[in-house]
Amino acid sequence: MTVAVVGGGISGLSAAYELSKGGREVILLERSARPGGVILTDEVQGFLIEGGPDCLYTEKPWAIELAKELGLSQELIPPREDRRGTFILWRRRLHRLPDGFLLLVPTDLRSFLRTGLLSPWGKMRAMLEPFMPFRGQREDESVAEFVLRRLGREILERIADPLIGGIYGGDPEKLSAEAIIPRFRELERRNRSLMRGLSKGIPGRRGPSLPFLSFRKGMYQLVEGLLGALPAEGILLEHGVEAIEPTKDGFLLYGSSWRIEAEKVILAIPSYEASRLLRGPFPDLSGLLSRIRFVSSVPLSMAFREGDVGGIEGHGFVVPRKEGLRIRAVSFSSEKFPARAPEGTVLLRVFLGGAGDEEVLELDDREILELSLRELSTVLTVKAPPFLWRLYRWPMRMVHMAVGHKGLVSEIRARVGKIPGLYIAGSSYDGIGIGDCVRSGREAARDAMS
Ligand SMILES: Cc1cc2nc3c(=O)[nH]c(=O)nc-3n(C[C@H](O)[C@H](O)[C@H](O)COP(=O)(O)OP(=O)(O)OC[C@H]3O[C@@H](n4cnc5c(N)ncnc54)[C@H](O)[C@@H]3O)c2cc1C
Structure with a gap:
């Protein structure tokens, strides 16, 4: 056969x-x-540049199991522990995602109350989550509707929008809660509240200690x-x-x-x-x-000399649409995994495109580079342009x-x-x-x- x-x-x-x-x-x-x-992994002048995905999420263990089956266990590498943390841009400042944040829901009260990412009202609204009414869930709803209903507008605009939008290149007003955040829906259904449910653990969560892995050579x-x-x-x-x-x-x-x-x-x-x-x-x-439907993704990798770019923190940052920028996320590739860039250099990856900005595909490569540098300079200190860059275009390659x-x-x-x-x-x-x-x-x- x-x-x-x-x-x-x-x-x-x-x-x-x-x-x-x-x-x-x-x-x-x-x-x-x-x-x-x-x-797609490119090796250029000692840099290891990912044109598409750069990691395997441990919550979805099937690729890791396959890698092990193929004899690649020794090749799997964890992210750099010394540079941990995801940041969110808000009013042109980078804020660390509070500790204990499970995608949308705060679980570490002390760290949550300290963050400058949300206003006192936004924090209070999120903390009221256990008291929000549960109206039953028969129909699917958008991610935005779900988050708004449970956690309020600030968590939607400042956390869910950039994090979910960053991963899916999507628009939370249109993305399906049932398809994208099924565990949160399940928590709500079982416990009438996400926070109450999370105190008992996420259903189906396998409890990995590392959120993602990559391969030594990409x-x-x-x-x-x-x-x-x-x-x-x-x-x-x-x-x-x-x-x-x-x-x-x-x-x-x-x-x-x-x-x-x-x-x-x-x-x-x-x-x-x-x-x-x-x-x-x-x-x-x-x-x-x-x-x-599908949307595009346009990642741009840029290599700088170490002294030419300042303000790098953690593994990268995501950008809420309210910030009015075209860059949706920035990954500090050389901070995220070891051996991505030669000594004394930094490798960054900017993501553009996705729902709401398909027009970026109409720009030529140099225009995209210039636009990215202009926007990046409003967040980081960029003293000189990158000495090496690679742009990848993936039209209609991310399912929405x-x-x-x-x-x-x-x-x-x-x-x-x-x-x-x-x-x-x-x-x-x-x-x-x-x-x-x-x-x-x-x-x-x-x-x-x-
Ligand atoms: C920029 C980017 C970053 C990502 N980051 C991550 C990440 O970090 N971690 C993660 O887990 N996921 C990530 N993803 C998602 C993940 O990489 C993709 O969902 C996955 O690789 C898709 O695999 P696929 O085989 O289904 O489709 P594809 O990779 O799209 O492969 C489909 C193949 O079919 C071929 N094809 C199409 N039509 C025909 C035809 N008529 N005849 C013959 N061949 C045809 C195409 O040429 C292509 O090779 C990312 C995706 C993108 C675009």
């Missing part, structure tokens, strides 16, 4: 690995000349590990699938100048691509897939899980389930993190083998 996996990002590679481990014949079809999708090590475990002849690069046709025994997949037959197909590509391929044979499914996302995905999965031999995987459906993608690829493969 041949299984074709379409898409050679982390989801497709994980699916192919699972199939190959199960003794199946796999053909992985990837449109570009490089496997890995948005996972995230591409995970891709290389997977490639090393797959038969090379089954990986076909520069093989973009243009059409799929169901046949009596499976499917025919068409490229520009080739045709491949497979009994089963796993689509590990963004949902809008899956929608395009399925429009002819399965128009209803294609219509549902086309309803999932809007209100109702989970319901839509259930409908999609139900339709897919009615088409024998067809499976879907990837960041479009059940989570955007690399861990989620690994899990979705491996699950699709297991389904295809059962």
Whole structure:
């Protein structure tokens, strides 16, 4: 039985690995000349520059488990402990996220009361959370509605907006609370209050001591590990699938100048691509897939001499939209992980784009650099421009899980389930993190083998 996996990002590679481990014949079809999708690590003049993701979240352990299975345990590295802390920009000053803050909810009262990030009224409103009414939760709601309801406007604008917006490149007014903060919804449902619930622990939390990990030589090590475990002849690069046709025994997949037959197909590509391929044979499914929206992400890495940039604190900072800047987050890459930059230099990464600023893609590289430096200079002391920089453009590569996302995905999965031999995987459906993608690829493969 041949299984074709379409898409050679982390989801497709994980699916192919699972199939190959199960003794199946796999053909992985990837449109570009490089496997890995948005996972990309560049080594330039002694710098280790991540073009896409830079870490694995330990809360989603599936990628870490896979790395261990691939013999990469020794390559996993923790963040630098000496530079810990996430900062939030507010009125052009950096404020440390108070200790004990679990994404949205304060758990360390003393540290919370000391922060200058919130006004006394904002703190008081948040502390009233246990007394806010619980009206039951049948329908999904936006992240903004949820936070506003439970914790008030200041936590929404100054904490939830930059943190969630920073991770998802999204707009909290539109993002789904059910898809993005399910544990907080669950806490509320069970305890009628987040704070009361948190005093008992987060449901499903596995209690890791480190929030995230990376690889000694960058995230591409995970891709290389997977490639090393797959038969090379089954990986076909520069093989973009243009059409799929169901046949009596499976499917025919068409490229520009080739045709491949497979009994089963796993689509590990963004949902809008899956929608395009399925429009002819399965128009209803294609219509549902086309309803999932995506936003862009534009990371820019810059290298400075140590004395040329001042004011760096912690691992980085995020920027609330109320600050009126186009940079959404800044990661101090060389402070976050060891061995990212040569001695005497600093590596920073600025994130632009996302919901509300797709126009940034219309600017040329130098305009984006200049804009980023201008905005960065309002927060940090920048005495000289970077001596090295790399810009990456990821248009429509971050899924924007809007209100109702989970319901839509259930409908999609139900339709897919009615088409024998067809499976879907990837960041479009059940989570955007690399861990989620690994899990979705491996699950699709297991389904295809059962
Ligand atoms: C800038 C950025 C930073 C991120 N940071 C983090 C992070 O720190 N930690 C984390 O956990 N997650 C992070 N994420 C999210 C995570 O990296 C992605 O969700 C995940 O890598 C997506 O993997 P994927 O395989 O589902 O999709 P992709 O990586 O998009 O791969 C899809 C592949 O399919 C191919 N393809 C598309 N259409 C076709 C076709 N018709 N035929 C053949 N091939 C096709 C594409 O060329 C691509 O290689 C980040 C994402 C971005 C963009």
